[in-house]
Amino acid sequence: QVQLVQSGAEVKKPGASVKVSCKASEYTFTNYYIHWVRQAPGHGLEWMGVINPRAGSTSSAQRFLGRVTMTRDTSTRTVYMELSSLGSEDTAMYYCARGTPGLNWFDPWGQGTMVSVSS
């Protein structure tokens, strides 16, 4: 079945960057968008941005502009999300989720990648 598998947990120091991967399987990779959503411990969901794997074009939430970079490798069916200048407030579970062009829901989701930022 359609599946998104994310990379493992990361521990970073303040000011560093983190790069999380999301590998897609069992569907045509370039026909669907990949969104990134994060969830701080005990908090709700926050949309970060989206990448179109066909064109490589991206769109980010305003609060992450200049700090988030999304890329893709079509040969390995993998999308990457890099977040720079990490602070303690970036400690969160990061999810990738598939989106259909023209539709606004996310399905399915990856299992999540925990990113912890601590000195």
Place this chain on the structure above:
Amino acid sequence: QSVLTQPPSVSGAPGQRVTISCTGSSSNIGAGYDVHWYQQLPGTAPKLLIYDSSNRPSEVPDRFSGSKFGTSASLAISGLQAEDEADYYCQSYDSGLSGYVFGTGTKVTVL
């Protein structure tokens, strides 16, 4: 900084019906953008529950239903079961933010 407001918690006895509201504004739900709902069981990733305000994926039980009216939406769970204990989030698109927005989340407790 959620722009969609949900009650923090709702509860009900097994078999009862509970509803969760999702209140937005003229730049998201009120602008005609559909609302989608996700269920997040403890320690797991969110799962799509309702799409386009009132449609259920085939694997979702018909105990779950959704509706949208004006600047708000609602999720109803009828015949509440212990396995329904989870966090529920609404989601839409916001034209003012040019991005996707989630609700504040609601924890459902089965008494």
